[in-house]
Amino acid sequence: MSVTSGPRPGNVADALARTRARTRARTLVAVALAGVAAQMLATGRPLVDLVYFTVQSALLLALGTALALVPRLRGSTALATVRGAATVGSVLAGVVYALAIAPGEGQGRWLLDEPVAAVASVLQHLVLPVLAVVVLRRDVLARSPRPFAAVARRASVWIVWPACWAIGMGLLITLGAATLPYPFLDPSVVGTPRVLVSGAILLAVLWSLGVLLQVRSPRRGAETLVSPRKLTDRS
Numbered sequence: 001m002s003v004t005s006g007p008r009p010g011n012v013a014d015a016l017a018r019t020r021a022r023t024r025a026r027t028l029v030a031v032a033l034a035g036v037a038a039q040m041l042a043t044g045r046p047l048v049d050l051v052y053f054t055v056q057s058a059l060l061l062a063l064g065t066a067l068a069l070v071p072r073l074r075g076s077t078a079l080a081t082v083r084g085a086a087t088v089g090s091v092l093a094g095v096v097y098a099l100a101i102a103p104g105e106g107q108g109r110w111l112l113d114e115p116v117a118a119v120a121s122v123l124q125h126l127v128l129p130v131l132a133v134v135v136l137r138r139d140v141l142a143r144s145p146r147p148f149a150a151v152a153r154r155a156s157v158w159i160v161w162p163a164c165w166a167i168g169m170g171l172l173i174t175l176g177a178a179t180l181p182y183p184f185l186d187p188s189v190v191g192t193p194r195v196l197v198s199g200a201i202l203l204a205v206l207w208s209l210g211v212l213l214q215v216r217s218p219r220r221g222a223e224t225l226v227s228p229r230k231l232t233d234r235s
Helices: 009-043 053-068 077-104 115-140 148-158 160-174 192-212
Strands: none
Touching (some): 009 053, 009 115, 053 077, 053 160, 077 148, 077 160, 077 192, 148 160, 148 192, 160 192
């Protein structure tokens, strides 16, 4: 007489964990794209909106997360790096907006005159950064602890993205192809010395955010899109 055994509890738990990770990833992509679409709908200037660091970070986050759902690309170190960099950028965009921009917009903090613009702002500056941090810590970062040197190195790689954005914007402004959307970074408004100081402070804040996001990973470990057996420490 043969006894048919069901699925092992560990295998079921792993499958459920991967399902939850995929659901979070799809939700993140949807929120990022919805926020960008709402902003473009509210302003009616899609090409101008694409200049914003917030929008570019959201699109980069959506792209990296969507590609990570492709079976052949699951576990990609490059995509993990892209998602980390975009997450740090999204968090910084939310913090800067809440502290420096939102109080002077519309009726006050988070309350814009146009409902669609308000939806875009909440999605991009509040919902997306929070969701991105959750996904990064639970599904992207490796479960094993890392020495501080490795953490610092990863954070340094992540800030390459905002540095590239700043360089690209500088080139576009020099060529007269774009205008800087952030007055506090515009030399013609606040002066070059202040811009340099602000830029250095922002990069330092970004690096610190990158370090903090890697500290004290969830005790249960990462619920990754790939099999736990294939989970490796990604840079």
